[in-house]
Amino acid sequence: MTLVHSGRVVEASARVYRRTWRGSVISTFLNPILYLLAMGIGLGKLVDDGSGAANLGGLEYLTFLAPGLLAATAMMTGAGDASWPVMAGIKWRKTYDAILATPVGVFDLVVGHLSWVGVRLLFVTVVYSGVMTAFGATTIVQGALAVPPAVLTGLGFAAVITAYTARLQDEQGLSAMFRFGIMPLFLFSGTFFPISQLPGWIQPIAIATPLFHGVSLCRGLALGVEFEVNPVISVAYLVGLLVIGTLLATRLMRHRLIK
Amino acid sequence: MTSPLVHARGLCKEFGDLVAVDGVDFEVRAGEAFGFLGPNGAGKSSTMKMIGAVSPRTGGDLQVLGRDPDERGQEIRARLGVVPQEDNLDQELTVYENLLIYGRYFGMTRKVINERIDDLLSFAQLDERRDSKVEPLSGGMKRRLTIARGLINTPELLLLDEPTTGLDPQARHLLWDRLYRLKRDGVTLIITTHYMDEAEQLCDRLVIMDNGKIVAEGSPRDLIEQHTRREVLEVRFPVGTQEEHAAQLEGLAPRIEVLPDRVLLYTDDADQTSVDVHAKVEPESTVSRRATLEDVFLRLTGRTLVD
Numbered sequence: 001m002t003l004v005h006s007g008r009v010v011e012a013s014a015r016v017y018r019r020t021w022r023g024s025v026i027s028t029f030l031n032p033i034l035y036l037l038a039m040g041i042g043l044g045k046l047v048d049d050g051s052g053a054a055n056l057g058g059l060e061y062l063t064f065l066a067p068g069l070l071a072a073t074a075m076m077t078g079a080g081d082a083s084w085p086v087m088a089g090i091k092w093r094k095t096y097d098a099i100l101a102t103p104v105g106v107f108d109l110v111v112g113h114l115s116w117v118g119v120r121l122l123f124v125t126v127v128y129s130g131v132m133t134a135f136g137a138t139t140i141v142q143g144a145l146a147v148p149p150a151v152l153t154g155l156g157f158a159a160v161i162t163a164y165t166a167r168l169q170d171e172q173g174l175s176a177m178f179r180f181g182i183m184p185l186f187l188f189s190g191t192f193f194p195i196s197q198l199p200g201w202i203q204p205i206a207i208a209t210p211l212f213h214g215v216s217l218c219r220g221l222a223l224g225v226e227f228e229v230n231p232v233i234s235v236a237y238l239v240g241l242l243v244i245g246t247l248l249a250t251r252l253m254r255h256r257l258i259k
Numbered sequence: 260m261t262s263p264l265v266h267a268r269g270l271c272k273e274f275g276d277l278v279a280v281d282g283v284d285f286e287v288r289a290g291e292a293f294g295f296l297g298p299n300g301a302g303k304s305s306t307m308k309m310i311g312a313v314s315p316r317t318g319g320d321l322q323v324l325g326r327d328p329d330e331r332g333q334e335i336r337a338r339l340g341v342v343p344q345e346d347n348l349d350q351e352l353t354v355y356e357n358l359l360i361y362g363r364y365f366g367m368t369r370k371v372i373n374e375r376i377d378d379l380l381s382f383a384q385l386d387e388r389r390d391s392k393v394e395p396l397s398g399g400m401k402r403r404l405t406i407a408r409g410l411i412n413t414p415e416l417l418l419l420d421e422p423t424t425g426l427d428p429q430a431r432h433l434l435w436d437r438l439y440r441l442k443r444d445g446v447t448l449i450i451t452t453h454y455m456d457e458a459e460q461l462c463d464r465l466v467i468m469d470n471g472k473i474v475a476e477g478s479p480r481d482l483i484e485q486h487t488r489r490e491v492l493e494v495r496f497p498v499g500t501q502e503e504h505a506a507q508l509e510g511l512a513p514r515i516e517v518l519p520d521r522v523l524l525y526t527d528d529a530d531q532t533s534v535d536v537h538a539k540v541e542p543e544s545t546v547s548r549r550a551t552l553e554d555v556f557l558r559l560t561g562r563t564l565v566d
Contacts, residue, residue: 004366012349012360019351094347098408100313101341102364103333259274259314 002111005104009112010119012099017120028124032073032131039192040065040135055194057225066137067222068191070128070150071214077124078154079182081117082161083174089113090166096257106254110246114159121154122147129222138222146222149235153214156238159245166252185211190228213237263288264324264416264447265310271318272305272471279305281471282319287416292438292448294465296458296552302471303451304344307420310449312336324415337365340414344421346401350394354385354404357393358411365412375411382437383407399430403437410441417441419450423457435460455552467556474559479552486555488513490529493546494536495521504540511535516557525554 040062046052047061056064089096099109128150129143138146164177188198189211195203206212213234220227227234265287272280280302287293295303308314310323312332321328323335348357355376362372380386383403393401402422409417422438423431438461442448452458458465459479467475467482475482483489492512496504498520505517512524512532526532529547536545 005364008360008363008366011363015356015360016349016351093350094343094345095349097313097343098347098361099364101311101336101339101343102361102412103337103366104364105333257313259308 002105002108005108006112006115009099009104009109010116013113013116014119028127029131032069032128035069036062036066036131036135036137039069040137055197059223059225062135063137063223064219065192066132066135067146067218068215070125070132070146070222071153071211071218072186072189072191073128074121074125074150074154075157075185075211075214076182077121078117078156078158079161079178081120082158083165083177084171086113086162086165087168087171087174090253090256096253100257106258107250110162110250110253113162114155114242114246114249117158118151118155121151121158125150125154132222142222142224146218149214149217149221149238152235152238152242153211153218156210156214156241156245159242159249161245163245163249163252166249166256185209190215195228210238210241261289262325263322265293265449266322267306267319268321269319270306270309270316270321272302272309272314273317278471280309283466283468283471283473285466285473285476287447287449289415289447290445291463292442292450292461294458294462295449295451295468296453296455296462296465296556297451297468298453301468303468304420306468307418307449307451311339311341311418337412338415340409340412340417342402342406342409342417342419342422344424346405348393348401348404348408351392353390353392354380354396355389357404358408361408362411367412372411375413379407379410382410382440384433384437397430399426399433402426402430402434406434406437410446414446416447416449419448421451421453423452423454431457455556458552467552467559469560475555482552482555483550486558487550488525489527489550490525490532491548491550491554492524492526492529492532492536493521493548494524494542495544496540496542504542507540508536511539514558523554523557525550 044061044065052061096109100106125147129147132138133140133143161177165174168174188206189209190206195206195212198206207229213229216228217231217234219225220231263286267283267285269282269284270280271278271282283306295306297303305314309316309321309328312323312328312335315329324338326335328335349360352360358376358379359372362375380389383406385400385404385407388396388400393404396404406422423434426434438448450461462479464478466473475486477485501517501519501522505515505522508515508522508524512526514525516523524532524536533545533547536542
């Protein structure tokens, strides 16, 4: 029954998205192009002319950067969809109360919400992968291989951040999370440069972050290079994040909405 | 006699130290309009949430449609309609889409939902708004849409939490008319309200709640007959002098109630009492009227409902 109920939450989300997609679709296409142009080609020129190639294992900077950005974009999308829309459902619009007055339960709601985020992630990462291929950073097949780990990365973040949002009283906590959580991860998890460039004591911290594992998987698959960590560990880490995040989100959402 | 749709014995709801519902007993029978009347914070909404199987009770017994909501909440919710106090419609969607997605949550097929939507839109007088977005609709229209949404699954029991709070008088009367029609069609209604006139108009039977407890129960007419006199004379004196003037009216009516802005005399003949009052004092104004539920409430709790 749960799957059926969650499916209906996905269906309703898709219907809302049909009315609101214009706001997000431009950024979905434009962001990867802008990033790859500015960072990959602009900054990349400097890196490739300098000592870059040696530290990047012989890769061009654009090629090195693109799969990392794929994982980071998935993280951003997952985090975004698990914050303001969830806050609206809980507090601003109270649409979650309306849903929970029907046979749909809290777990169904959480799973349905995350499934919808998964659909969105699939769309965003496929587009990104296409842009990467157009920039010559990967091939169609390898680019497609990097999509599932990118979606998994986004879902892991979405689950944990849904749980976080379920406890928040107002949106200040969301801005703080992006500023002090998501942005540092975006910058220091091996997306823009190998973590071997970080001071030695920070490296273990970078390795412990979920985004680093997402980046490692995407880069390894998209470029056919060696994974930075054992991919089994990375997949287990991200799946664990998704499962624990989902259970935690259900628990906290129930505490918040079923009083 | 058929078994009641809702049956509560010693029902309690506590939030930490706060006792929101303090051991209430009531029954709701099929086909009636049952009301919970009381001021804000009396425990009405908490009781409604427990009936709606979205809030577990902390004590006592509760059966809704013959089931325990703690154990079979999903089955109960499938057969209920809920109209919450705050409209929680999907603002980005159209009127039609709001009804459609809600029907889907109940597992109805599109075909069945679409047939139902035609009926519901004409019931809610929203036919012409079918493809409008929800956001620009008036408060009355949104509330009617919320009621239509609550009816999508053809519920056996419709829960309405303060259905007309915040609506203008015209919108209220239109809504009452729609609720009458539902009642006529045999839908069982449970209504919470802090409006006396609403309770008198709509409810066959009601309980008055105060501080989490039920203080009286019966039909509006029974309650008025049991707890107060038939008529009321309202006497107004200059600001700040109600108390001192009231003392002079002692003995003119079986019961006298002093409010901050006026004095109420409960009597069986307001016109005669008015003559008696004018013989003793010179009030700024007098109004005679029939006794209402508000008077019952004042009698039972010692304060007015306006808060």
